[in-house]
Amino acid sequence: MLAGIEAGGTKFVCAVAEHPAYIRDRIEIPTTTPQETFSRVRAFLDRQKSISAIGVASFGPVDINRHSASYGALLNTPKPGWAGASYIRALSHYRVPIKLESDVSGACLGEYVHGAGQHQKTLAYVTVGTGIGAGIVHDGRVRGGIGHYEMGHIQVRHDLARDPYTGRCPYHGDCLEGLACGPAILDRWGQNLSSLGKAEIALEAEYLSQLAATIILTHMPGRIIFGGGVMKTPGLIEALREQTRKRLSGYVTTGPLGRDFGYFIVPPGLGDDAGITGALVLARQAAHSTTDR
Amino acid sequence: MLAGIEAGGTKFVCAVAEHPAYIRDRIEIPTTTPQETFSRVRAFLDRQKSISAIGVASFGPVDINRHSASYGALLNTPKPGWAGASYIRALSHYRVPIKLESDVSGACLGEYVHGAGQHQKTLAYVTVGTGIGAGIVHDGRVRGGIGHYEMGHIQVRHDLARDPYTGRCPYHGDCLEGLACGPAILDRWGQNLSSLGKAEIALEAEYLSQLAATIILTHMPGRIIFGGGVMKTPGLIEALREQTRKRLSGYVTTGPLGRDFGYFIVPPGLGDDAGITGALVLARQAAHSTTDR
Numbered sequence: 003m004l005a006g007i008e009a010g011g012t013k014f015v016c017a018v019a020e021h022p023a024y025i026r027d028r029i030e031i032p033t034t035t036p037q038e039t040f041s042r043v044r045a046f047l048d049r050q051k052s053i054s055a056i057g058v059a060s061f062g063p064v065d066i067n068r069h070s071a072s073y074g075a076l077l078n079t080p081k082p083g084w085a086g087a088s089y090i091r092a093l094s095h096y097r098v099p100i101k102l103e104s105d106v107s108g109a110c111l112g113e114y115v116h117g118a119g120q121h122q123k124t125l126a127y128v129t130v131g132t133g134i135g136a137g138i139v140h141d142g143r144v145r146g147g148i149g150h151y152e153m154g155h156i157q158v159r160h161d162l163a164r165d166p167y168t169g170r171c172p173y174h175g176d177c178l179e180g181l182a183c184g185p186a187i188l189d190r191w192g193q194n195l196s197s198l199g200k201a202e203i204a205l206e207a208e209y210l211s212q213l214a215a216t217i218i219l220t221h222m223p224g225r226i227i228f229g230g231g232v233m234k235t236p237g238l239i240e241a242l243r244e245q246t247r248k249r250l251s252g253y254v255t256t257g258p259l260g261r262d263f264g265y266f267i268v269p270p271g272l273g274d275d276a277g278i279t280g281a282l283v284l285a286r287q288a289a290h291s292t293t294d295r
Numbered sequence: 296m297l298a299g300i301e302a303g304g305t306k307f308v309c310a311v312a313e314h315p316a317y318i319r320d321r322i323e324i325p326t327t328t329p330q331e332t333f334s335r336v337r338a339f340l341d342r343q344k345s346i347s348a349i350g351v352a353s354f355g356p357v358d359i360n361r362h363s364a365s366y367g368a369l370l371n372t373p374k375p376g377w378a379g380a381s382y383i384r385a386l387s388h389y390r391v392p393i394k395l396e397s398d399v400s401g402a403c404l405g406e407y408v409h410g411a412g413q414h415q416k417t418l419a420y421v422t423v424g425t426g427i428g429a430g431i432v433h434d435g436r437v438r439g440g441i442g443h444y445e446m447g448h449i450q451v452r453h454d455l456a457r458d459p460y461t462g463r464c465p466y467h468g469d470c471l472e473g474l475a476c477g478p479a480i481l482d483r484w485g486q487n488l489s490s491l492g493k494a495e496i497a498l499e500a501e502y503l504s505q506l507a508a509t510i511i512l513t514h515m516p517g518r519i520i521f522g523g524g525v526m527k528t529p530g531l532i533e534a535l536r537e538q539t540r541k542r543l544s545g546y547v548t549t550g551p552l553g554r555d556f557g558y559f560i561v562p563p564g565l566g567d568d569a570g571i572t573g574a575l576v577l578a579r580q581a582a583h584s585t586t587d588r
Contacts, residue, residue, distance in 0.1 A: 223441070
């Protein structure tokens, strides 16, 4: 049996399955302290018959470098009590292979294997919610460098005359996440994007299209999935497609980029289950190769 | 014997070697028409005893997707006569494996194997010259998606009050390449950067640091090499390091990013031989695996 943990700042989703697409049992646990949360995770896992591997898709930043001293631990997360908390420490007594990636890399992998990323060679997944993040999967493997990507923090063009909001990223102020994440929308307009009008949706789309264009120029995926709470706003994905097409100005026309952006930028195929499905796929990868990555 | 071709818009460098680090024979050919240039390349190759594989690092955009109908051909290049010219067609009669990548991916591979990228897991190489481009090598392989990356065309923050120059990219106007490539410097100031002062170098470094930061957030390399003619300007790499560090604001501190940027952003170890060395490494990869990529 494979075990998957989708670890978010608000809740943990744990699931077990023989095959990632068919979840046998699942539980949702509110994210409180690491001690309490991990003890409820273990209680769930202990109820299962036999676990062969564990996959974790975690909120970040998290150390995913196996050669690092802090491998498996949350890094400088603003979530109180969680900096330094370690999945490896919390789960090592099961003595099974564990594979860990960022939440959005996990969601990308879930979509790649069982969702809207099937039949792609290179897939990008972006989430726009409490934060903004992106993951890339190529040939069935999560891509990374010396750590997971941090694409939510790219700088964007910000016209202060049109949008005087200075951004809420504690590190960069008006980076993409600082200007366009869910809390920034609330901060700036006092409402969710779904309650706002065309002009606000166009501004949000303009910021997000800068990430879409950057992902195209830096990773050349065959498709980009945009998920997360903010993306549920009606009309946003259509505006995003149009702005991204304009921004590229016909420069890149390889494959799907020369055709319909309705095929290129899409919502998740697995809805809110992309992350937990990806965590189970990570478990399956861990079971097949303990030395992988 | 391995054969390498570094194909540039101004000149082709061809070389043969049993080992990529030790070139046996080499020739430089001015880039005129495809017919004439390829016939001189073939004359050089025909002089060699036995060629087992050919590696090509080409100016772009070039189709590197083996499953594409135009695989091996130059795409919408502004270089007169070259759009549609095909390396595969020009070289197929040798009946040896051919491996093709963009020029800057080739240079990245050369540096990874024999230059300043040795001992890295993930390496980025940026060239700043007639154009601006970047390549990534991870675990000894060039990374790409549905095509090679086009990072030179990322949008950057551009303060028109400080720099009224509108950029020279035919597609995007003031994208990074449009503002910061060698010809843009000449256009704006009428001189090369080496003849200009601190303020001009600082502005150039500011633009380039936006690419460095984007590469960090999107690829997390362990090191970035900055090469190309413009980077030979005294003081530029130092200013670039400082601006990149400031731009990240201490957000990413993984590995070398938490330490000295003098180690993280460096000039090429192979000088102007990065590209031809990479082309020979591509030939070696082609010889070892014809189905690779």
